[in-house]
Amino acid sequence: LLLLMGVSSMRVIRLWTRRSFGVRPRGLESLTITSYEPAGYYKVHHDGFDRQFTFLCYINDAFEGGATTFPVLGCSITPRAGRLVAWRNSLSKGRPRNEMLHYAEPVISGRKIVVQQWTRYVGV
Numbered sequence: 001l002l003l004l005m006g007v008s009s010m011r012v013i014r015l016w017t018r019r020s021f022g023v024r025p026r027g028l029e030s031l032t033i034t035s036y037e038p039a040g041y042y043k044v045h046h047d048g049f050d051r052q053f054t055f056l057c058y059i060n061d062a063f064e065g066g067a068t069t070f071p072v073l074g075c076s077i078t079p080r081a082g083r084l085v086a087w088r089n090s091l092s093k094g095r096p097r098n099e100m101l102h103y104a105e106p107v108i109s110g111r112k113i114v115v116q117q118w119t120r121y122v123g124v
Contacts, residue, residue: 017055017117021086027052027122033059036066036112042104044071047089047118049096055117056085063110072099079112093121 047054058079069076
């Protein structure tokens with residue numbers, strides 16, 4: 001998997017997150033890589049009350065299914081390799097945006113790989 005992304009790509013994601021959204025370096029959580037096998041999914045959830053932003057990047061698209069769905073918003077994101085989806089989880093620490101509830105639909109075939117970058121409120 002590191003061959004797919006490369007260390008420099010991970011640094012680019014972190015740098016872009018900091019510069020584009022004004023996130024302080026210590027507000028960045030570690031990058032998380034998640035792999036979904038067939039029938040793999042993630043239930044409806046919110047990314048946390050103390051997380052300010054979520055950045056979700058699809059690493060591959062050689063699979064069927066696995067969309068990211070926001071039921072309150074009535075929208076679904078079709079995974080494509082290199083597509084980055086970003087959203088603000090809360091308006092302030094402890095005040096979640098309920099419309100950001102989301103879930104990963106089941107993978108029907110193949111293997112879905114995503115990278116997540118979360119940011120936390122710091123120094124507020």
